[in-house]
Amino acid sequence: MSGISTPLSLTRRRRTEERAVRAVLFFFALVSVLTTLGIIYVLLQETALFFREVSFAQFFLDTRWTPLFLSKRFGIWPLVNGTVLVAANAMLVALPLGLLAAIYMSECASERVRRVLKPFLEILAGIPTVVYGYFALTFITPILRSIFPQTQIFNAASAAIAMGFMILPTVASLSEDALYAVPRSVREAAYALGATRWEVATQIVVPAALSGIAAAFILAVSRAIGETMIVAIAAGQQPKLTLNPLESIETMTAYIVQVSLGDTPHQSLAYKTIFAVGMMLFLMTLGMNVASYLLTRRFREVYE
Amino acid sequence: MTANHLLRTMTEYGVLFQPNLDRRKALGRVWEGVALLAILLGIAVLLTLLVRVFLDGLPYLRPQLFTEFPSRFPDKAGLRSALQGSIWLMVLTALLSFPLGVGAGIYLEEFAPKNALTRFIEINVANLAGVPSIIYGLLGLGLFVRGLGLGRSLLAGVLTMTLVILPVIIVSTREALRAVPASIREAALALGASRWEMVRDHVLVYGIGGILTGMILALSRAIGETAPLITIGALTYIAFDLRGPLDIFTVLPIQIFNWVSMPQAAFQRLAAAGIIVLLVVLLSMNALAIWLRNRLQQRW
Numbered sequence: 001m002s003g004i005s006t007p008l009s010l011t012r013r014r015r016t017e018e019r020a021v022r023a024v025l026f027f028f029a030l031v032s033v034l035t036t037l038g039i040i041y042v043l044l045q046e047t048a049l050f051f052r053e054v055s056f057a058q059f060f061l062d063t064r065w066t067p068l069f070l071s072k073r074f075g076i077w078p079l080v081n082g083t084v085l086v087a088a089n090a091m092l093v094a095l096p097l098g099l100l101a102a103i104y105m106s107e108c109a110s111e112r113v114r115r116v117l118k119p120f121l122e123i124l125a126g127i128p129t130v131v132y133g134y135f136a137l138t139f140i141t142p143i144l145r146s147i148f149p150q151t152q153i154f155n156a157a158s159a160a161i162a163m164g165f166m167i168l169p170t171v172a173s174l175s176e177d178a179l180y181a182v183p184r185s186v187r188e189a190a191y192a193l194g195a196t197r198w199e200v201a202t203q204i205v206v207p208a209a210l211s212g213i214a215a216a217f218i219l220a221v222s223r224a225i226g227e228t229m230i231v232a233i234a235a236g237q238q239p240k241l242t243l244n245p246l247e248s249i250e251t252m253t254a255y256i257v258q259v260s261l262g263d264t265p266h267q268s269l270a271y272k273t274i275f276a277v278g279m280m281l282f283l284m285t286l287g288m289n290v291a292s293y294l295l296t297r298r299f300r301e302v303y304e
Numbered sequence: 305m306t307a308n309h310l311l312r313t314m315t316e317y318g319v320l321f322q323p324n325l326d327r328r329k330a331l332g333r334v335w336e337g338v339a340l341l342a343i344l345l346g347i348a349v350l351l352t353l354l355v356r357v358f359l360d361g362l363p364y365l366r367p368q369l370f371t372e373f374p375s376r377f378p379d380k381a382g383l384r385s386a387l388q389g390s391i392w393l394m395v396l397t398a399l400l401s402f403p404l405g406v407g408a409g410i411y412l413e414e415f416a417p418k419n420a421l422t423r424f425i426e427i428n429v430a431n432l433a434g435v436p437s438i439i440y441g442l443l444g445l446g447l448f449v450r451g452l453g454l455g456r457s458l459l460a461g462v463l464t465m466t467l468v469i470l471p472v473i474i475v476s477t478r479e480a481l482r483a484v485p486a487s488i489r490e491a492a493l494a495l496g497a498s499r500w501e502m503v504r505d506h507v508l509v510y511g512i513g514g515i516l517t518g519m520i521l522a523l524s525r526a527i528g529e530t531a532p533l534i535t536i537g538a539l540t541y542i543a544f545d546l547r548g549p550l551d552i553f554t555v556l557p558i559q560i561f562n563w564v565s566m567p568q569a570a571f572q573r574l575a576a577a578g579i580i581v582l583l584v585v586l587l588s589m590n591a592l593a594i595w596l597r598n599r600l601q602q603r604w
Contacts, residue, residue, distance in 0.1 A: 042442060274535075
């Protein structure tokens with residue numbers, strides 16, 4: 001709308017109102033910037049206090065995380081390990097299923113089928129995470145235990161499966177947007193060369209939309225890493241270095257919940273650890289969100 | 305007929321351009337079936353989840369669930385304080401986030417000059433939408449609970465939750481405004497309206513359906529959010545009525561989480577009953593949003 005200039009002949013009262021409204025709305029828009037600054041300020045401040053008592057070496061080089069025990073150890077890696085283990089397994093569910101769903105919705109389904117299927121995926125995305133946690137613990141875990149008897153009651157796999165299905169609609173919908181953005185002419189050129197519908201979808205459209213799909217995948221990973229309630233309910237509270245998804249682990253988010261549920265005194269070291277862990281979590285997701293944003297912008301530039 | 309001759313004839317009739325076409329088409333159909341299965345698998349999980357929760361929770365879906373406070377005894381436990389907390393939280397969050405989010409959306413879509421600051425704000429909103437909600441909990445803990453000294457009060461929860469859903473409202477407001485055609489704005493300006501008069505009297509009138517739909521969807525996210533409220537310390541065991549914004553509080557999903565974490569099977573079933581209540585509220589809100597969208601949204 002910048003092409004249209006405001007009339008100059010406004011009365012003084014109207015001009016004052018105009019300016020006042022504009023200033024107020026601008027301030028509202030600034031709240032989002034203030035929020036980011038607030039997050040960075042709070043995290044930095046408490047993390048700095050944390051590192052006054054715990055050295056970087058203890059945080060990054062130790063392999064055990066036991067800040068709530070008598071012999072305190074502050075190695076972050078077990079929590080990162082738990083987080084990545086759950087997120088990676090969730091992606092094994094969400095990425096292939098989400099991409100297949102997106103291809104079907106965008107390239108294969110008739111308008112009528114789309115209209116029937118889409119609302120289900122939207123509901124799947126709208127279910128609160130605490131409900132998925134309940135489902136993981138009371139439904140998925142018993143099934144896993146009957147197949148693999150060595151599975152622990154709280155385990156990474158159960159949380160990861162529930163999380164995968166929670167994130168599936170996000171992957172599907174974002175990838176679908178990316179597939180849609182590929183112009184019709186590209187598809188028609190492929191058809192003209194004799195490709196079948198599935199060949200057009202997988203060999204032409206998907207590669208053309210690859211940066212958008214990659215952006216969707218990265219965003220999905222970032223959501224999986226930040227997801228809290230499912231892992232707090234179903235994945236356990238035992239930070240450890242393991243690649244076995246049937247074991248009980250602890251993620252960064254679950255640790256923050258664990259400490260928050262106890263009555264932790266404000267000055268205690270335990271209180272500060274959740275901000276240090278939060279900082280780590282914030283940096284990991286921030287990096288991925290920025291990467292996803294840049295990729296999305298790139299694929300928009302190509303086709304708009 | 306030599307082989308070469310045959311090859312030339314086939315080329316002329318376009319046969320060579322369909323090598324194995326039948327096989328490729330069949331393969332395509334198989335894969336399309338697999339892709340459809342991926343969606344159906346997601347839907348099957350959804351239905352299993354709903355049926356499972358319903359069957360688990362049904363025995364506890366009785367009047368006491370709504371009138372009783374939480375208790376150590378599953379037969380006496382209810383959602384009274386959690387319902388009060390959720391309703392209060394939602395109303396106050398709506399009152400606060402509506403002007404802030406819609407205002408910011410209006411500014412970015414209708415007033416903001418195209419400059420570096422605007423771009424910075426936009427990137428910032430996009431990034432905030434991707435920040436894990438538990439980080440907002442840490443912000444609320446440092447800023448509202450400790451910094452402003454609000455303690456573990458409902459007000460601290462409202463402020464935190466407002467920040468969580470603000471990016472969602474801003475984005476949906478902008479989409480709703482973008483759907484209003486430029487001709488409406490040009491007509492208003494041509495008749496001498498100021499920018500704000502144009503927005504207030506014309507653009508908002510047409511965009512309000514989409515804005516309200518986005519608002520309801522944002523609130524339905526707020527009512528299901530658990531992590532940020534646990535982080536600011538919303539308690540799970542509250543056995544008195546909520547009297548004001550400075551009281552400590554609990555909400556539906558936190559109460560559910562608390563019951564899920566109990567070892568006794570009875571509490572798990574109580575949790576399922578709580579989940580039914582939460583899902584009914586959520587689905588009604590979604591239905592309301594869809595109804596509003598169909599009723600108020602202008603098609604151009």
